[in-house]
Amino acid sequence: MPKSTAELPLAQHAMPSNLDKSAYEAVNRARKASATAYELLISHRGTLTRTDITSLSREQIDLAAGRAGVEAPTSHGTYAMVRELLRVYSGVPRIRTTPTAPVSTLDGDALALLLIAGLVHPL
Numbered sequence: 001m002p003k004s005t006a007e008l009p010l011a012q013h014a015m016p017s018n019l020d021k022s023a024y025e026a027v028n029r030a031r032k033a034s035a036t037a038y039e040l041l042i043s044h045r046g047t048l049t050r051t052d053i054t055s056l057s058r059e060q061i062d063l064a065a066g067r068a069g070v071e072a073p074t075s076h077g078t079y080a081m082v083r084e085l086l087r088v089y090s091g092v093p094r095i096r097t098t099p100t101a102p103v104s105t106l107d108g109d110a111l112a113l114l115l116i117a118g119l120v121h122p123l
Contacts (some may be wrong), residue, residue: 029078032070036061037085039068048090053083 010031012024043064044052061082062072073079087094 029075029081032065032073033078033081033085035068035070036065036073036082037089039064040082040086041089043067048086048092050087050092050095053086053090053092056083056086 010024010028015024015027040056040061041048058073058079061079065072073082086092
């Protein structure tokens with residue numbers, strides 16, 4: 001299988017130079033999470049269970065990031081995004097603890113759709 005970052009330049013190299021710093025950070029976070037989740041997915045033969053995803057340690061995610069050619073995540077949000085993408089890629093439904101539970105700002109379904117549609121383009 002190809003390395004996941006072969007076509008994923010940093011946002012600063014692929015996007016217009018006049019954007020706010022937060023735009024580059026968001027795209028780079030999605031790039032890192034996508035590359036890391038893909039590496040974990042292929043290293044688990046294409047699917048992970050809910051238990052597999054929740055039991056991944058930060059060290060395991062960090063090692064996968066290194067194998068994928070990106071730096072290890074540095075924020076809780078990026079680790080959460082990796083897990084959300086793995087959940088989506090593996091078809092694991094989201095669990096809501098209560099009917100009024102707030103929706104996560106790190107919605108893996110939405111991120112995956114944006115990546116697929118090219119609206120967040122990892123290039």
